Amino acid sequence: MTLNRKQELLTLLKQSKEAINGQSLAEHFGVTRQIIVQDIALLRADGSQIISTNRGYIYKTSDDNSYAHRLFKVNHTVNNMEEELLAIVDNGGRIQNIMIDHPAYGEIQALLKLTCRRDVRHFLEQAASSDFRPLSELTNGVHYHLVEADSQQDLDYIEEALDNLGFLVKD
Structure with a gap:
């Protein structure tokens, strides 16, 4: 170079x-x-x-660490992916990644960096135009998202939205 x-x-x-x-x-x-x-x-x-x-x-x-972060454990089918991602970004969240806890491989994660509806739409279009299979298929729909937001209050709104949709897993 x-x-x-x-x-x-x-x-x-x-x-x-x-x-x-x-x-x-x-x-x-x-x-x-x-x-x-x-x-x-x-x-x-x-x-x-x-x-x-x-x-x-x-x-x-x-300065990427000046925001609040929370790890959300969720469970849903691939048909509910858009609803889940929009619930996060519409409430002020920025989806950093998706993670699963695979029984044999351990933690597997992929960066997403979805910050708005446009990003979610683009991601879903990419998934629809390829031989896409979500990581969560390997764990019967259970997966995690590390979400960044401007405040803990925004993260609370996201948690409430995911819970209202029935996606939030409470351990």
Whole structure:
């Protein structure tokens, strides 16, 4: 990777308020998407906090921990996925990931970074246009979401909404 492209790629990611997909970056720099994947790997090896999501790459800033977080344990079918995700984002939550506790493999997680209805719609469109099978299928619908919000009160609203939908699992 050229030093110039490396610096510009890092600057683009740091300045962006939303994820930037690999194809857009490839077109911007006039290289292939595979070159961008390699560039991202090199930047990570140099210590840059770059996260891959289903929407693209995000630079993780040091102030990302200034929000309230809560882990929600939920259970529902794939048919209720949209209802669950919208209940979270409509109440001020940002869905960081999905996790399952697999009996053989242990914890398995995938980053989601869903922050609004548009993100949820895009995620569901991607799922519908692929051979998608949710992680929660491996655990009979039981899964966890780490949710970030501006306040504990927002997290309480999310918990109440998930409970009212019958999705919240109380241990």
